[in-house]
Amino acid sequence: MSKIGLWVITFVLLATTIAGCWSVHELDTLAIIMGTGLDKAEDPDKIRLVAQVAVPAELGGVPGEGGGGGAKATTLAITTGYTVRDAAQNLSRYFSRIAYWPDMQILVIGEEAAREGISPLLDFWNRQEQPFRSLWVMVAKGEAKDIFAAEDYLEKISAVGIAKLINESGQASLTRKSRLLDVTRDLASPGVSPVLTRIEAVDQAEGKKRIRVAGSAVFRGDRLTGWLDESATRGLLWITGEVQSGAIVVQCPDGEKRDVSLKIRRAKSQIIPEEKDGRIAIRVEIDVEGDLGDQTCPINLTTPEHWRSLERRQAAIIENESAAALRLAQEEFQTDIFGFGATIRRKFPREWEEMEQSWDEEGFPRLEVTINVTSKLRRPGLILQPNRSR
């Protein structure tokens, strides 16, 4: 055996025996945190942190025991601190294990804390070397602590349930999906205000608290200023082109009070800044395709005139919802949740420099916005006419 071979063996033996196992964490020394809530503490300088920690022994994996059972799969730990990091560090007073953050699913910010600004609350997560960028960030109606008290219908760990709920919310497009990356980017870019998912705990059957994800939280700078309800949220999503799927209910063209629902197939939008009479204005082109979802009126809707009338009605609803969201943002909240400023900055950088200072106060509320909707209906589905048509 050559000398080099001996050296390699010596090195490997030394390395494996003396070096110890630096940065080793065995799985059973970790407290896996699934979700975190941030609220204002009673002491006004402090933050209250609620951590939902998984109890692995209750999650199965050991044959014969665990899996099912009555015991809860999670437990809550509540600490306070001057900063998020301080509060997080304080967890070690309660837990015999090392707090393990990277698998955290959701970050819930309490309403009151959000009104005082979310930038200080997000700093910690962005600074960590572990990847948190895809974390769902949301604002709770009320206190974040109450969110974790509610149970999920199916998931043993409610944080996982909420994360899946938000992930699937594109089916109805009634809330804004906000990941940490999106929120951080919106906070950092001029001409956009962040909009976050809104979440609340509501009473449901059997006297249990359940989670509901609906509407959005509107920010001005990094402070919460108000809520968008579900239809205004969809108005926002029409303009920003984030609608994935969902249903639009319109009146039946036969004039009676019967409804037809249209299934959204595809929606995209284009925000075009342009000069109009010496001033900068915004034109929004929304392009929507839908299918016939179902109908309650007994007429044949697949005739060309009915079909076109349905397309017009679809366009009208989209226009109304967008206009309502726009009005709320311009008049009530005075904050550019659509990112119009950012598009202007890209197209008219010189003009933007003048407008930037007073964008939220003057520029945006007085901005002239035209919304054009192109609406198409594609497929009637497997049956052409209702079962008993005239």
Added chain:
Amino acid sequence: MKFWKRIWRSAARKTKNDPAGGSQPLSKSLAVNLARVRTILGENSDIDIREFSIGKRQQVAGFLVLVDGLVDKSIVNDNILQPLLTSARLVEPDGFPPGKRVFQQVKESILAVGHLEEVYTMDEVLDGILSGDTAIFLDGNEAAFIAGTRGWESRGVQESVVEMAVRGPREGFTETLRTNTSLLRRKIKNVNLRVENMLVGKQTRTTVCLLYIKGIAGNKVVEEVRRRLEHIETDAVLDSGVLVEFIEDAPFSPLPTVYLSERPDTVASKLLEGRVALLIEGSPTAMTVPTVFMEFMISSEDYYSRPIYATITRWLRAISLLATLFAPALYVAAVTFHQEMIPVELLLRMAGAREGVPFPAVLEVLIMGIIFEILREAGIRMPRPIGQAVSIVGALILGEAASRAGMVSNPVIIVAAFTGITLFAISSPELSFSLVAFRVFFVFLAATFGLFGIVTGALFTLVYMVSLRSFGVPYLSPLAPIILSDLKDTLIRAPWWAMLLRPHFTGGQNPARQRFLLRPRPPAKK
């Protein structure tokens, strides 16, 4: 080193022995020869010495020597003894004058055996009779006949148990050298298939057959194999495994650098690729050199099944290779260093399974690995009916009870079992057993440095493999150095009509295997 050399020299001096003056030439006198044969062969009960005399007046005396059990008795009786005793009279009623002429007469018109040679030393006589031939001495000659009468009880040609295949020839090598060379001859009916004999082993005098196809195999490789065989000076070479250790390039390497096979079709295909095969008396395993790593990933069946299926199978084997090497190490690294890499729900499950397990993950993996290897070994050594009991007790009861008792977590059992199964999916036992060493090495690295350790270890292993040579051929070829045309027979198996060239390093001096454009096509329209 010097110290050991000195010790070896003094020991060698003491044990030097010459087999009882056998190198002397034979005597003219029959009595002297008989006496010498008697003293050399001594009191061996399996030696038969039959004296006789021929000629009308029985004026020429002679005797024949053979080893009972090694000869085919019917040949000796019907083709040697009978003609000598009876037809000799008919040929020349007046009888033989003694001396050289008798000898010539007997050789030319009396002995009815195919293989007959004259020898002049006692050594050659002994080699002959100990190999199953019959020695015939006649009075007044300083030469003896060696008549080919080999024929002993042996196992028939059966299917190899080690290398199974669904399609392809069912025959496997046996312990009889002649049968084995005949199996190859039957496949390659070509005068250029050269079969050279060499004797290896001072005590055992084992015949080693060196086979190659002249014109395809490189002269240098043949020369080198011959040189390495001549170099061997040891007591016994009982199996090809022993011979491998004397001729391989990297004797300390965990990786095999000589290919072993029990299938004549495999060996024939290696010969046709320009490799050299070694067959050894008494062993059903043939060796072929030069050897590259990819050969161990290939089974002979790949060449008999459809190319696409063969390609998929090869990929499965490659995946198995990686899995069996890295699965335990990756598990240890992921569980102790990189929990972020595990999907959340799996992580929670695994955390649940590890709850209350008293050992760190490394130790768990090592313990399970050792238990698995013990089970495997016990299963091989046990008589077959008991072997099944071993697997039931080991696999079912031990595994189930250990996890139920919370001593080992379930994921580790899964990892150990998966590693074991993937090990068996690699077709060559030589390679798969050598991987166990690497696997343990990677587990240690994973436990100390995590993924970083595994990657570093894998790099070192790769560098090591690239540095290996087998009879001058780079071990990782055709992957490194890359030989484009040879890649058709690595992780993909191209159709036969597309493999135009023989492997570059072994058949490079005579590369064309077949005509271009042999692809089957519909007949051309008129």
